[in-house]
Amino acid sequence: MASMSVKHAIAAAKKLRSLQERFNPGGSDIYPALMGDEAITALIPSGNPLSVHILMFTRALREQGTDEQYEKFGRRADNNEIIGTFAQTELGHGTYLRGLEARADYDRGTEEFVLNTPKLSSYKWWPGGLGQTCNYCIFVAQLYIDNEAKGMAMFVVQIRDEETHMPLPGVHVGEIGKKMGLNGVNNGFLGLKDYRVPRLNMLMRHQQVLPDGRFVKSPVSQVSYFPMVFVRCMVARQNSNYLAQAATIATRYSVIRRQSPIEEGQPEPKILEHLTQQMKVIPEIVTAVVYRLAAANLQNMYNETAEAVYRKDFSRLPELHALACILKVATSYDSTYGIERLRQACGGHGYLTAGNLGNIFAMAAPACTYEGENSVLYLQVGKILMKNWSQVLAGRELMPSMAYISECSKMTSFPQWTGSWECLLKAIQYACVGSIRLAFQSYNARVQSAQSQTAAVNYSGLELTKAAELHGRSYVAGNFYQQIVNSPNKHQRSPQFQKVLENMLELHLIQIFFRHLGDILRFIRITEDEISALQRRLEEVLKELRPDAVAITDAFDFNDKILSSALGCYDGNVYERLFEAALKHPLNRKSVPDFFEAHLKPFMKENADNAKKSKL
Ligand SMILES: CCCCCCCCCCCCCCC/C=C/C(=O)SCCNC(=O)CCNC(=O)[C@H](O)C(C)(C)COP(=O)(O)OP(=O)(O)OC[C@H]1O[C@@H](n2cnc3c(N)ncnc32)[C@H](O)[C@@H]1OP(=O)(O)O
Numbered sequence: 001m002a003s004m005s006v007k008h009a010i011a012a013a014k015k016l017r018s019l020q021e022r023f024n025p026g027g028s029d030i031y032p033a034l035m036g037d038e039a040i041t042a043l044i045p046s047g048n049p050l051s052v053h054i055l056m057f058t059r060a061l062r063e064q065g066t067d068e069q070y071e072k073f074g075r076r077a078d079n080n081e082i083i084g085t086f087a088q089t090e091l092g093h094g095t096y097l098r099g100l101e102a103r104a105d106y107d108r109g110t111e112e113f114v115l116n117t118p119k120l121s122s123y124k125w126w127p128g129g130l131g132q133t134c135n136y137c138i139f140v141a142q143l144y145i146d147n148e149a150k151g152m153a154m155f156v157v158q159i160r161d162e163e164t165h166m167p168l169p170g171v172h173v174g175e176i177g178k179k180m181g182l183n184g185v186n187n188g189f190l191g192l193k194d195y196r197v198p199r200l201n202m203l204m205r206h207q208q209v210l211p212d213g214r215f216v217k218s219p220v221s222q223v224s225y226f227p228m229v230f231v232r233c234m235v236a237r238q239n240s241n242y243l244a245q246a247a248t249i250a251t252r253y254s255v256i257r258r259q260s261p262i263e264e265g266q267p268e269p270k271i272l273e274h275l276t277q278q279m280k281v282i283p284e285i286v287t288a289v290v291y292r293l294a295a296a297n298l299q300n301m302y303n304e305t306a307e308a309v310y311r312k313d314f315s316r317l318p319e320l321h322a323l324a325c326i327l328k329v330a331t332s333y334d335s336t337y338g339i340e341r342l343r344q345a346c347g348g349h350g351y352l353t354a355g356n357l358g359n360i361f362a363m364a365a366p367a368c369t370y371e372g373e374n375s376v377l378y379l380q381v382g383k384i385l386m387k388n389w390s391q392v393l394a395g396r397e398l399m400p401s402m403a404y405i406s407e408c409s410k411m412t413s414f415p416q417w418t419g420s421w422e423c424l425l426k427a428i429q430y431a432c433v434g435s436i437r438l439a440f441q442s443y444n445a446r447v448q449s450a451q452s453q454t455a456a457v458n459y460s461g462l463e464l465t466k467a468a469e470l471h472g473r474s475y476v477a478g479n480f481y482q483q484i485v486n487s488p489n490k491h492q493r494s495p496q497f498q499k500v501l502e503n504m505l506e507l508h509l510i511q512i513f514f515r516h517l518g519d520i521l522r523f524i525r526i527t528e529d530e531i532s533a534l535q536r537r538l539e540e541v542l543k544e545l546r547p548d549a550v551a552i553t554d555a556f557d558f559n560d561k562i563l564s565s566a567l568g569c570y571d572g573n574v575y576e577r578l579f580e581a582a583l584k585h586p587l588n589r590k591s592v593p594d595f596f597e598a599h600l601k602p603f604m605k606e607n608a609d610n611a612k613k614s615k616l
């Protein structure tokens with residue numbers, strides 16, 4: 001599987017290169033070409049062993065290295081002359097970066113760094129492509145000068161000979177073993193023993209070690225985390241894609257499959273006529289659209305911030321960090337749970353490999369873990385919300401994506417309930433700000449009682465993660481509302497198209513309202529009749545969107561090869577394709593399976609003989 005994936009990945013990389021030349025001739029930015037990568041990524045169902053090379057290794061060289069270092073390493077990496085990965089996580093640490101054990105000791109006598117993974121737990125563990133594909137890596141280690149810790153630093157490390165691909169002396173490298181999915185990625189392990197690299201192999205755009213050993217600190221230490229921010233932004237797009245693929249499959253299957261008459265004596269309807277089936281499938285279609293739009297917004301913000309960081313303007317880093325965390329978490333959680341809901345909506349056939357929903361789930365699910373485990377990132381956002389609440393209390397302005405927090409903080413109570421879109425959106429935002437206020441009271445009480453900030457974060461963790469989740473809902477729903485209601489190109493849309501978009505907005509807002517009804521009722525009085533009215537509107541908008549479900553998913557424009565699903569094929573010949581896939585199964589090559597003579601027949605005969613004996 002690994003070699004097949006590498007073969008496909010190389011074909012993909014060549015296509016990526018051609019896309020890049022088409023979209024971005026001579027440019028070094030891979031963004032425009034990545035638009036095509038969702039297709040490429042989908043075409044390698046066991047995962048792309050070059051993903052981390054493309055997304056992290058090349059970008060770290062460009063963004064963390066000096067211009068000279070880019071010329072020496074980055075250009076060759078961009079041109080795929082060398083293949084690298086991003087080796088940060090260790091067997092013993094993934095989340096707590098300050099606990100990483102790999103070390104780089106500066107030897108001023110030879111102007112080299114001596115790299116070591118001192119214990120088994122210090123081994124790099126997980127980096128994509130590390131096991132078999134890569135001959136280089138960005139090695140993230142704690143920097144030591146005269147045995148004094150200086151923080152994390154990144155080093156360009158060659159791990160395999162470029163000609164023979166043999167591991168170099170002092171390098172212990174290999175594959176970490178089978179996973180739930182992505183088994184074509186050859187995630188690997190890496191141990192280094194007294195492995196020396198020249199001083200100029202430390203990426204020094206933001207922090208430097210001078211030949212005499214003097215250390216020049218980065219103006220903003222967090223800029224070394226920037227490669228992770230980029231992938232978090234990409235995860236938001238990638239996972240909205242996976243959800244869109246699963247929604248396309250389940251929608252098409254739901255208008256082919258007929259089951260259970262709704263009226264006695266009537267013919268069996270398409271299962272999408274059942275209201276409960278509509279509630280399983282249509283909200284996932286809308287969620288895929290909502291996150292694709294949010295991810296596009298985030299990508300633009302990343303581009304702007306990356307350019308600013310390149311000019312040493314770090315002012316937008318905190319907001320990008322907060323949004324990248326919130327969207328990476330929300331899209332990976334909601335896509336993973338949504339794909340499983342869509343698999344279940346396809347009944348037994350959803351459980352067949354030929355339906356491909358299991359593989360899409362296995363591709364989407366690890367995004368809840370990699371690039372920052374989701375609950376850790378929620379806590380990160382919770383901490384940022386606490387800082388921003390202090391700003392609100394001090395009457396200071398907040399970053400644009402948190403401006404609603406200031407507005408809601410000035411409201412002494414929630415206005416008269418109208419049930420309008422603005423009302424629903426404000427309700428979610430108001431509940432978020434109420435949760436932030438409560439979390440802050442708990443957190444601040446702990447800090448005031450002499451608990452350290454870290455401990456206060458831990459013991460307020462449940463309220464902090466709730467506030468972070470509601471902030472994510474507020475941001476995503478607010479972005480969708482703006483795109484549908486206030487978009488500058490709204491007038492270019494046909495009235496019919498605008499109506500479909502507004503139905504999707506109606507469904508998204510009501511669905512989020514019901515998902516967080518408990519959180520909302522904690523801060524807003526809403527009567528039983530007002531809630532029942534929303535229930536009716538939910539049923540109504542599902543009915544309204546039912547005729548558009550297939551057209552919306554067709555607009556995702558996934559061809560059959562990408563969906564790779566007998567349930568979601570464009571021609572709708574589901575049963576023929578399921579049967580065709582079944583007949584291809586190796587066990588169907590013979591009428592009598594080998595295990596009959598070897599195992600089954602003796603087993604049945606032994607039981608028959610014992611039965612006879614017991615009768616005698
Ligand atoms: C269109 C195309 C379609 C798709 C194409 C294909 C796309 C495919 C995408 C995915 C492909 C698959 C590849 C997967 C590869 C996976 C790679 C990895 O997993 S790499 C390893 C990832 N590891 C992590 O993410 C580690 C998580 N831990 C952390 O980030 C940090 O430890 C922490 C944030 C949890 C804690 O940070 P720390 O510094 O230890 O402490 P503080 O929390 O106190 O933070 C201090 C200070 O820094 C600020 N901060 C933290 N992080 C950042 C950041 N990233 N950027 C900016 N600022 C940051 C934080 O807010 C604090 O600020 P302060 O003002 O001091 O309060």
Ligand SMILES: Cc1cc2nc3c(=O)[nH]c(=O)nc-3n(C[C@H](O)[C@H](O)[C@H](O)COP(=O)(O)OP(=O)(O)OC[C@H]3O[C@@H](n4cnc5c(N)ncnc54)[C@H](O)[C@@H]3O)c2cc1C
Nearest residue numbers: 086087088089093094095126127128366370371372373375
């Ligand atoms: C498919 C895949 C690909 C990957 N690719 C790469 C790669 O290319 N390069 C790379 O460097 N890494 C890679 N990783 C590793 C990934 O980044 C880590 O797995 C991730 O950062 C989580 O760290 P961990 O595995 O140590 O989990 P842990 O941090 O040990 O998490 C275990 C549990 O502890 C909890 N926890 C941890 N810290 C806290 C805290 N402060 N507060 C509350 N709870 C906490 C977590 O929430 C979680 O529930 C990959 C992982 C996967 C699954």
